[in-house]
Amino acid sequence: MKGTVLYGPHDIRFEDRPEPRIEKPTDAILRLAATCVCGSDLWPYRGVQKIDKPTPMGHEYCGVVEAVGSEVKTVKPGQFVIGSFCVSDNTCPNCRNGYQSGCEQMEFMSRAQAPILRVPLADGTLVATPGTPPDDLLPSLLTVSDVLGTGWFAADAANVKPGSTAVVVGDGAVGLLGVLSAKVMGAGRIIAMSRHKQRQQLAEEFGATHIVSERGEQGVARIKELTGGLGADSVLECVGTEDSMMQAVQSARVGGSIGYVGVPHGMKLEMFPVFLHLVHLHGGPAPVRRFLPDLIQLVWDRKIQPGKVFDLTLPLDQVAEGYRAMDERRAIKTLLRP
Amino acid sequence: MKGTVLYGPHDIRFEDRPEPRIEKPTDAILRLAATCVCGSDLWPYRGVQKIDKPTPMGHEYCGVVEAVGSEVKTVKPGQFVIGSFCVSDNTCPNCRNGYQSGCEQMEFMSRAQAPILRVPLADGTLVATPGTPPDDLLPSLLTVSDVLGTGWFAADAANVKPGSTAVVVGDGAVGLLGVLSAKVMGAGRIIAMSRHKQRQQLAEEFGATHIVSERGEQGVARIKELTGGLGADSVLECVGTEDSMMQAVQSARVGGSIGYVGVPHGMKLEMFPVFLHLVHLHGGPAPVRRFLPDLIQLVWDRKIQPGKVFDLTLPLDQVAEGYRAMDERRAIKTLLRP
Numbered sequence: 001m002k003g004t005v006l007y008g009p010h011d012i013r014f015e016d017r018p019e020p021r022i023e024k025p026t027d028a029i030l031r032l033a034a035t036c037v038c039g040s041d042l043w044p045y046r047g048v049q050k051i052d053k054p055t056p057m058g059h060e061y062c063g064v065v066e067a068v069g070s071e072v073k074t075v076k077p078g079q080f081v082i083g084s085f086c087v088s089d090n091t092c093p094n095c096r097n098g099y100q101s102g103c104e105q106m107e108f109m110s111r112a113q114a115p116i117l118r119v120p121l122a123d124g125t126l127v128a129t130p131g132t133p134p135d136d137l138l139p140s141l142l143t144v145s146d147v148l149g150t151g152w153f154a155a156d157a158a159n160v161k162p163g164s165t166a167v168v169v170g171d172g173a174v175g176l177l178g179v180l181s182a183k184v185m186g187a188g189r190i191i192a193m194s195r196h197k198q199r200q201q202l203a204e205e206f207g208a209t210h211i212v213s214e215r216g217e218q219g220v221a222r223i224k225e226l227t228g229g230l231g232a233d234s235v236l237e238c239v240g241t242e243d244s245m246m247q248a249v250q251s252a253r254v255g256g257s258i259g260y261v262g263v264p265h266g267m268k269l270e271m272f273p274v275f276l277h278l279v280h281l282h283g284g285p286a287p288v289r290r291f292l293p294d295l296i297q298l299v300w301d302r303k304i305q306p307g308k309v310f311d312l313t314l315p316l317d318q319v320a321e322g323y324r325a326m327d328e329r330r331a332i333k334t335l336l337r338p
Numbered sequence: 339m340k341g342t343v344l345y346g347p348h349d350i351r352f353e354d355r356p357e358p359r360i361e362k363p364t365d366a367i368l369r370l371a372a373t374c375v376c377g378s379d380l381w382p383y384r385g386v387q388k389i390d391k392p393t394p395m396g397h398e399y400c401g402v403v404e405a406v407g408s409e410v411k412t413v414k415p416g417q418f419v420i421g422s423f424c425v426s427d428n429t430c431p432n433c434r435n436g437y438q439s440g441c442e443q444m445e446f447m448s449r450a451q452a453p454i455l456r457v458p459l460a461d462g463t464l465v466a467t468p469g470t471p472p473d474d475l476l477p478s479l480l481t482v483s484d485v486l487g488t489g490w491f492a493a494d495a496a497n498v499k500p501g502s503t504a505v506v507v508g509d510g511a512v513g514l515l516g517v518l519s520a521k522v523m524g525a526g527r528i529i530a531m532s533r534h535k536q537r538q539q540l541a542e543e544f545g546a547t548h549i550v551s552e553r554g555e556q557g558v559a560r561i562k563e564l565t566g567g568l569g570a571d572s573v574l575e576c577v578g579t580e581d582s583m584m585q586a587v588q589s590a591r592v593g594g595s596i597g598y599v600g601v602p603h604g605m606k607l608e609m610f611p612v613f614l615h616l617v618h619l620h621g622g623p624a625p626v627r628r629f630l631p632d633l634i635q636l637v638w639d640r641k642i643q644p645g646k647v648f649d650l651t652l653p654l655d656q657v658a659e660g661y662r663a664m665d666e667r668r669a670i671k672t673l674l675r676p
Contacts, residue, residue: 093568094592102592102616230431245609254432254440264609271583271602275622278440284616 003114004057004319009047010327012320017056020111020118025069028122030081032063034142035112036310037322037334038085039172040263045323048265058113059085060145062138065126066116074123080133081126082296083119084288085109085146090124100124100289108285113319115338127292130300139307139335140299143177147333148295148306149288150261151177151238155185156291157259157282158234162186167223167251168208170238171199173309173333174261176206178236180306183207184298187234191226193219193247199332202308216247223251231256237283240264252279259283310335341452342395342657347385348665350658355394358449358456363407366460368419370401372480373450374648375660375672376423377510378601383661386603396451397423398483400476403464404454412461418471419464420634421457422626423447423484428462438462438627446623451657453676465630468638477645477673478637481515485671486633486644487626488599489515489576493523494629495597495620496572500524505561505589506546508576509537511647511671512599514544516574518644521545522636525572529564531557531585537670540646554585561589569594575621578602590617597621648673 003017020029035058043049062082065075075081088095088103095103103124111117119125133141140148151174160166166182168175171194182190183206192203195213203211212222224231231253237245240262248258250273260283274281298304312331314322322334341355358367373396381387400420403413413419426433426441433441441462449455457463471479478486489512498504504520506513509532520528521544530541533551541549550560562569569591575583578600586596588611598621612619636642650669652660660672 093566097591097593099593099616102614228431253435255435255437260613264613267609268606269609271605271607274619275598275602276440278437278622278625279620281612281619282617284613287616 001114001116002317003111006044006051006055006057010045012045012323014317014319017114020116022067022069023118024120025071026121026123027069028065028072028075028119028126029067030061030063030117030119031066032061032112032115032117032338034062034138035316035336035338036060036142037326037336038146039174041323042327043263043265045327056111058111059109060142060147061112061117062142062145068122072122075126075128079128081128082141082144082292083109083126084149084292086285086288087120088124088289089121090289095124098290099287101285101287113316113336115316125289127296129296137299139310140305141296142335143306143309144292144295144299146288147173147309148177149291150174150286152181152291152295153286154178154236154238154259154261154283155181155234158236159257159280160185160187160234163188164233165189165191165227166234166236167191167193167232168236168238169193169244169248169251170262171196171203172238175236175238176202176309176332177306178238179203179208180206180304182234182236184304191223191232205308216243219247220250227253233257234259238262240267242267242269245269246273249274249277249279252277254278256280257282261286309333313337339452339454340655341449344382344389344393344395348383350383350661352655352657355452358454360405360407361456362458363409364459364461365407366403366410366413366457366464367405368399368401368455368457369404370399370450370453370455370676372400372476373654373674373676374398374480375664375674376484377512379661380665381601381603383665394449396449397447398480398485399450399455400480400483406460410460413464413466417466419466420479420482420630421447421464422487422630424623424626425458426462426627427459428627433462436628437625439623439625451654451674453654463627465634467634475637477648478643479634480673481644481647482630482633482637484626485511485647486515487629488512488624490519490629490633491624492516492574492576492597492599492621493519493572496574497595497618498523498525498572501526502571503527503529503565504572504574505529505531505570506574506576507531507582507586507589508600509534509541510576513574513576514540514647514670515644516576517541517546518544518642520572520574522642529561529570543646554581557585558588565591571595572597576600578605580605580607583607584611587612587615587617590615592616594618595620599624647671651675
């Protein structure tokens with residue numbers, strides 16, 4: 001089998017890899033129907049996050065079960081399944097509290113930019129779709145694995161309620177699906193912060209009622225104008241820098257909520273303004289497993305089309321071009337077909 | 339009239355001051371029954387928080403209304419009242435959302451270490467007691483103004499629920515009353531972090547079920563031992579340093595809640611561990627006005643005795659000794675009688 005390996009900054013190779021096999025009785029082997037490149041893959045791709053050896057890449061996946069270990073009970077060969085980017089047992093106290101991304105046995109998935117994938121803790125990680133999906137549903141089903149699940153968590157953590165006002169900071173795929181999530185949760189007004197025409201349009205398709213193209217202080221001033229001087233009930237922070245976090249804090253109303261899902265690489269947050277502003281902060285790696293059943297159903301019933309974030313589809317063996325297109329912001333998100 | 343003025347580090351004077359009078363039609367004038375020194379007063383007293391001119395001190399108060407402006411409707415001369423350390427109109431959107439400490443007209447109270455006090459926005463700031471209190475209730479009623487209200491907010495922001503496990507970081511008066519608050523809210527286990535015998539005893543009187551005297555990593559290890567390796571549902575952070583905040587984050591369970599009320603003077607928080615740990619953070623200047631009616635009633639009905647945090651009572655003209663005793667940790671909290 002061939003799979004995707006990152007060797008160093010901008011050095012993605014699609015090369016021979018050992019074919020995955022059952023290693024533990026709780027494993028499953030999937031033949032992937034689709035995989036993709038994540039915004040977070042760009043951190044090591046750009047050399048911002050260091051790697052110390054060639055690293056197999058990919059953590060978003062869906063496909064058909066080929067084999068399961070002897071202890072796997074909830075999925076079986078032939079089923080189409082989707083899993084979280086975080087492997088979890090779904091039985092430990094953290095999982096029972098709804099935080100499968102903090103499972104006592106948690107591992108971050110990798111090696112999914114490949115045709116075949118071994119998934120540890122299959123019972124706790126995978127959820128089967130109601131049947132074999134038609135081909136046109138694959139992109140939307142694939143998003144559930146991470147990018148939709150993460151946008152959904154941002155909205156959930158930001159406490160979006162029917163009728164509330166939500167601001168989305170960040171117009172990457174996660175931010176755009178944060179807009180969609182806020183819409184499904186019933187937000188009355190959704191303000192997307194974006195300066196890119198194509199992303200603005202997609203935000204509007206997903207339910208944004210307002211677009212703010214200014215950033216920083218000017219962006220905050222526009223949010224205040226749109227909210228009677230108060231700021232928003234909910235802010236979804238989908239970037240992960242100190243600037244974007246402060247923009248989120250200042251865009252929230254006093255006592256409002258910020259859901260943050262952008263990985264804070266080395267970020268230190270000045271707490272005094274956060275304190276004075278009395279905001280709620282909640283975020284982290286999304287506990288996608290908590291949301292999988294409901295999000296699969298929403299896609300299956302064609303109530304949402306999160307797959308629209310894929311504006312580039314390539315055969316898996318062109319994965320390097322998929323990274324380049326996202327790195328250069330020529331593509332929002334690249335879908336890869338094995 | 340004489341009042342308390344801070345001139346510089348360790349230079350507290352009790353000196354002639356103009357007697358407060360009604361300045362605006364929304365003002366009230368109170369003759370104070372009791373006032374006190376706050377832990378936060380020690381920041382400028384120690385020179386950590388700079389002052390640029392002689393500064394009248396004091397923001398915790400209760401007493402009898404002497405006069406009201408022409409627009410004041412909810413309190414009247416002769417009533418015994420308690421007010422928040424934050425002046426608020428209690429009608430703006432932030433107040434209606436329960437965040438009176440972020441009121442659009444908010445001012446931090448000062449000048450309360452004096453016999454007579456002008457309170458702006460009296461209708462939105464003051465709450466009358468059911469009658470004239472007996473003298474022995476004064477210390478407990480006074481705590482409602484800030485120190486109890488702040489400990490209560492820490493527990494509320496940390497999402498303390500019946501049966502949950504709460505950890506309290508900080509054994510000052512706010513932390514001790516955080517213990518009391520968690521107890522009233524029904525926490526099943528309350529772990530107080532303290533290394534001082536007298537404070538440990540008071541924590542136990544207020545409802546602490548466990549005392550942890552270790553700090554930092556060893557303190558966190560003890561909390562983990564006491565919580566089956568998971569960490570606590572709720573952590574009350576009542577100090578405000580980066581060390582105490584990281585101790586709070588690491589003492590919480592994955593997905594747990596931290597209520598922080600220690601003023602974060604210049605604190606920058608490393609967000610990556612907060613992110614990975616998926617905790618909820620909420621805090622700020624306590625919206626005491628939200629809690630005043632219920633807390634007054636709990637004291638009035640003698641269900642709680644928060645006044646026990648006062649272990650030193652002095653005549654107001656000895657206010658300088660009241661500061662010294664707290665600065666040198668000879669006293670937990672000093673009550674001053676005009």
